[in-house]
Amino acid sequence: MPELPEVETTRERIRPALVGRRIESVCTTAASYFFVTPPARLRRRLVGRTALDLTRSGKYLVATLDDASRLVLHLGMTGQLFAEGAASVRLLSAAARASLRPDEPRTFAPDVHTHLRIAFDDGGPAVLFRDVRKFGKVLLLAPGEKTPRLDRLGIDALHATGADLFAAARRRRVPIKTLLLDQSVIAGVGNIYADEALFLAGLRPTRSVQRVTHRECDDLASALQQVLRRSIETGGSSISDFVAPDGRDGRYQDERHVYAREGEPCRRCRSRIRRIVVGQRSAHYCPRCQT
DNA sequence: ACCGCACCCTGAGCGC
DNA sequence: TGCGCTCAGGGTGCGG
Numbered sequence: 001m002p003e004l005p006e007v008e009t010t011r012e013r014i015r016p017a018l019v020g021r022r023i024e025s026v027c028t029t030a031a032s033y034f035f036v037t038p039p040a041r042l043r044r045r046l047v048g049r050t051a052l053d054l055t056r057s058g059k060y061l062v063a064t065l066d067d068a069s070r071l072v073l074h075l076g077m078t079g080q081l082f083a084e085g086a087a088s089v090r091l092l093s094a095a096a097r098a099s100l101r102p103d104e105p106r107t108f109a110p111d112v113h114t115h116l117r118i119a120f121d122d123g124g125p126a127v128l129f130r131d132v133r134k135f136g137k138v139l140l141l142a143p144g145e146k147t148p149r150l151d152r153l154g155i156d157a158l159h160a161t162g163a164d165l166f167a168a169a170r171r172r173r174v175p176i177k178t179l180l181l182d183q184s185v186i187a188g189v190g191n192i193y194a195d196e197a198l199f200l201a202g203l204r205p206t207r208s209v210q211r212v213t214h215r216e217c218d219d220l221a222s223a224l225q226q227v228l229r230r231s232i233e234t235g236g237s238s239i240s241d242f243v244a245p246d247g248r249d250g251r252y253q254d255e256r257h258v259y260a261r262e263g264e265p266c267r268r269c270r271s272r273i274r275r276i277v278v279g280q281r282s283a284h285y286c287p288r289c290q291t
Numbered sequence: 292a293c294c295g296c297a298c299c300c301t302g303a304g305c306g307c
Numbered sequence: 308t309g310c311g312c313t314c315a316g317g318g319t320g321c322g323g
Contacts, residue, residue, distance in 0.1 A: 174294075
């Protein structure tokens with residue numbers, strides 16, 4: 001699932017394939033809630049435009065276009081943004097994957113899950129947005145137009161301090177993990193990095209925010225920085241669907257301490273990692289290292 | 292203001 | 308070579 005490090009990795013690597021190139025044609029699938037902006041309007045408004053910049057807000061990517069409109073993308077759970085020609089088994093449908101022979105190239109061919117294809121007038125590779133579960137989002141904001149999706153975001157997780165966490169915790173009565181996942185408090189943290197940061201900070205995901213000290217908030221903020229920065233360095237986590245825009249897997253999954261390691265030994269104390277449900281989400285922790 | 296929960300979707304994994 | 312069921316999960320919106 002793409003969280004801040006995967007979105008940042010996507011931003012860095014798709015940037016050269018998007019910024020500075022004039023859009024010649026846009027193909028989409030049919031209207032669905034995936035398209036916050038109706039696809040017909042999207043196709044009409046994007047043609048002829050050139051992206052001037054690509055930035056990240058929390059888990060959103062924002063391309064600023066040359067007419068001051070903004071193309072906003074969210075990868076949701078299974079979104080994949082990549083350059084045409086990228087090769088990875090993760091870009092293949094289950095059927096295509098099953099029939100793949102070992103010696104066969106893994107080059108992607110657009111399928112029913114490819115909802116957006118942006119081609120450019122320089123004849124270079126197109127940019128594709130594929131999303132099997134359609135939890136992703138595409139919207140085009142007119143010049144000056146705002147959206148609560150971006151406006152409601154809290155402080156970016158890469159810049160959140162212990163004081164920020166502590167201040168937010170004072171106003172709430174939820175488990176600490178629920179606070180970390182609240183995008184209006186800290187933007188960019190999802191299930192993987194919430195669990196990993198809580199492990200590094202020695203905090204149980206179930207701990208009430210009312211019982212987290214300022215000192216522990218400082219430790220948690222440090223843990224978040226450490227986990228997120230290290231994951232960006234390694235190209236994110238490729239646990240199920242995530243693949244970088246160039247088709248390469250991330251490597252942070254190899255450094256996980258707790259996420260999706262239920263029943264496996266803690267890397268520090270050898271206790272078995274547990275999985276519980278917190279705020280309708282799975283949470284993984286070490287019963288001995290996290291209190 | 293805050294919180295829990297249903298919903299959107301599809302593939303994987305399960306039991307039979 | 309199957310089939311039907313359940314589950315996962317980000318963000319939104321609703322009801323309490």
